[in-house]
Amino acid sequence: MTKEIRKVAVIGAGTMGAGIAGQVANAGVNVLLLDLPSEGASVNALAERGMDRLRDPASPGLMSDEAGNRIEIGNTRDDFHKLADCDWVAEAIVERLDIKQDLYRRLNETCRDDVIVTSNTSTIPIRLLTEGLPKSFAERFAITHFFNPVRFMRLLELVRGEHTRDDIIKMFDTFCEQRLGKGVVICADTPGFLGNRVGVFAIQCALHTAFDMGLSPTEADALFSRPMGIPKTGVFGLYDLIGIDLMADVAQSLVNILPAHDAFHKYGNPLPLMTKMIADGQKGNKSGQGFYREKEGERQVLDLESGEYVDFERLDLPLAARAERDGVVELFNDNSRYGDYTWRVLSQTLCYAASLIPEIGEDPVPIDDAMKLGYNWIHGPFELIDQIGVDRFIDRLELEGSEIPPFLQKARGSSFYAVENNILKNRWDHGSLRPLLRADGVLRFSEVRQTLKAQNENSSASWFEYEGAAVVEFHSKANALDGDSMRILNDAVTQAPNKNLNGVIVHNDAQHFSCGVNLGGVRSFFENEDYAGLDQFLDRDFQQIVLAMRECALPVVVAPSGLSIGGGFEVVLHADHVICHSNSVMGLVESLVGVVPGGGGCKENLYRWYEKTGDMEKAAWNAFMNIGMGRTATSPVLAKQQAMLRQNDEFLMNRDRLLSSALTVLPNIKKAPARAPIPLAGKPSFDKMQDWLNTAKDKGMIMAHDVTVGTEIGRIVSGGDCEPGTLASEQDLFNAERKAFLILAKTPETQARIVSMLDTGKSLRN
Known part of the structure; x- marks a missing residue:
């Protein structure tokens, strides 16, 4: 059996190699990073x-300086x-x-005979990589295809060769999923594997179809984005982000390795305009x-x-x-030119x-996972077909004379996913449904909730009973918080003690836990000059509800991932315990739109700095700088340094383990004590x-308004003109906010500032 991985070497310090080294170091493992002299x-x-690259503040590959210290270069x-x-x-x-084979021969001569060797390639089959090398080398060789940026992209395609040992795959699956925090999809050694095979097809199809139909980049990107459950970058924006020349190379690499009959070739050829743009x-x-x-300072788009x-x-x-509001079925039902564009792209991609x-396996789950984890789709291709309806989808394809893939045909009269006897099942190539299985400890609430009935819900949030806990899920756009969100949270913390539950968990599977209070609601208040209503929202619908989290007789655990900023972070701050993802970004950013944290954020930041330093003057100054500058912590390690998390709060590398961990610790969490008055700096x-x-x-x-x-x-945070040492209660600070x-x-x-953020997405400095 393969030994535990205690030290890793990465050869190649480019974007991907450095990213792999950084994530291994983030996991607490020592790394040797080598490149050519x-x-x-x-x-x-x-x-x-x-x-x-790893230390680039725009996209930090390292969670902390300590992680960087685990990397030795050479x-x-x-x-x-x-x-x-x-x-x-x-x-x-x-x-x-x-060049790869020359390196492998050197590795075979230098490394121990139990060392695992992997390649990050996405274009060269294993059978070619290991050709001519000893079988003993091929047995411990695999492909570990990470996605860029390595720290933030969840997908890892683990590809085995003909000779790769089972124990190597099993060990790597566990190590990469638990230690590196990846959603591991085990792939056959087929061209393009899964993520790029489908993802690049979708991108190329959207690109070529936009050219064919005469849509502008702006039009195509408005459709091939959030309305389809795809990141807002769109297709042309994604080309710009990745690099038009690099994307052209990716497409060409698939043209080179895919069989001649593959449908990708319809969209693989370069477009003349883009060839000229690159030149x-x-x-x-x-x-x-x-x-x-x-x-x-003004944005322009290419005609x-x-x-x-x-x-x-x-x-x-x-x-x-x-x-975007009601789902992809709206695109299916639309007969306009835009509906035609989305249908052509969707239908061809899903087919x-x-x-x-x-060809690539007998199960749709890995393909759906690859698109969700590697391309940030909200729903995978087969989940999208289920949303449209398998029969409706097939009927329209037949009406147009399109070919129906055999696996799609097998699902006629049914679906690819279904709940039977409170168990979520998925269809596989033999036609029947079987339970959807995940590794022990991996629990996605987006899947669990399909087997549950909400105890209370509205358009912004829901709460469910699950495994002895009240689980609260925000599900508004960007999980922005409004009165409806907070009322569901309040109902859960109020009702849970009456239901003999272990406690309350606040968690969701969305890309971001919560991007703050709904600014549109704030805008409505000031445009209607309803400042009494705004005060009531802040008091009754926000401050008193986060306070109820602490005063609840049961423990409240918040398990966030992605962004927890503004009002979303104020919910986190009032938990008895936090279990967050290692890539969580936290902070109070309200000053950037010209307001202050109004849900206890100033209060909590001040209290926590006081607890951390024992010096109120230092605490007030640190809180003033953190909140005033709208600082965020890009990892839980940094959040603890900034008094945003307590020392006993936890983080996990794999976000799919947050819910199961919260359920495990919930019965043992002690309630946070009530806040005693504190002496203000004055x-x-x-x-x-x-x-x-x-x-x-x-x-x-x-600026002046800053x-x-x-x-x-x-x-x-200082108390203003009061005398130093004046005591302030928690409610006093709520009132001041x-x-x-x-x-x-x-x-x-x-x-x-608020109007600019809402209407243009830009932060106004005035």
């Missing part, structure tokens, strides 16, 4: 460049002998078979211009007919809005996915804060 000042320049000339101490060697070098340096975001560009840039206009497409069974600290704000404005660091907002934040929020909400500057 360089001429010049540093022989390890390429590996050093990889470390710089080069393949001077440090190759160090591989003898490693348990796993991950190759992430150039996609050339001859002219219009390669996307990395070159400053692609299908979109910024010119003099696909003339090849010239025109002013970008935000489109208001009722079809897109309906589909392509169905046509791959049984006028000296408040004066210091005002001086800092005015100086920062004079230096051009902040001074106004910062003054109100300083007044809350509401007062400041209302003062700011009445200002034209704050209202302009």
